[in-house]
Amino acid sequence: MAGNERCVRIRWLDKTYRRSHPAGISSKQYHCACFFDGRIVGFGRALSDGVFNAAIYDVVVHRDFQKRGIGKAIVEDLLAQLRHVSCVHLIATTGNEPFYQQAGFKKIKTAMGRYLSRDLAREYLEGGENA
Structure with missing residues (x-):
């Protein structure tokens, strides 16, 4: 049984998604960069199944x-690019x-x-030292 068939069977993929993405899930990258005097002073990126x-990230x-x-x-720019995506996650740097x-x-x-890094x-992770 193909992956899409399995997903349809457990009702994960609805008809709208199958029509708009007949080949299955693909990944997309989104970027935003800010420049000052020709050099990058800020950037962000995101990955999505679309x-x-x-x-x-970052x-x-x-x-x-x-x-x-x-x-x-x-x-704001990344969220605008992702406005059609159901759920957007991120991991904030501690304190941010x-x-x-x-x-x-x-x-x-x-x-x-x-x-992989203990630090x-x-x-x-919850549990800190015991993670």
Whole structure:
């Protein structure tokens, strides 16, 4: 049984999705970069299946250009590019959660992660030292 048939059987793919994406799920990349005097001072990127899920990665602004609305503009641009996607996830850098909350993000009840780096596991996973 093909992957799409399995998904249809468990009602994951509805008729609208099958019509718009007959070959199945594909991935798309989204980018936003901000420039000053010809150099990049901020950027962000996201990956998505184009319909159901997306994840924003690497919203980064050079320290000399922070607190000027550049990060906000990057997140707003990425969200505009992802406006048709049902669910957008991200992992905030420790301490930056309020920034993303102002953009409308909320904590996820069932989110899980896995890190190969013990340091990152301690920082981001529940259980910290025991992760």
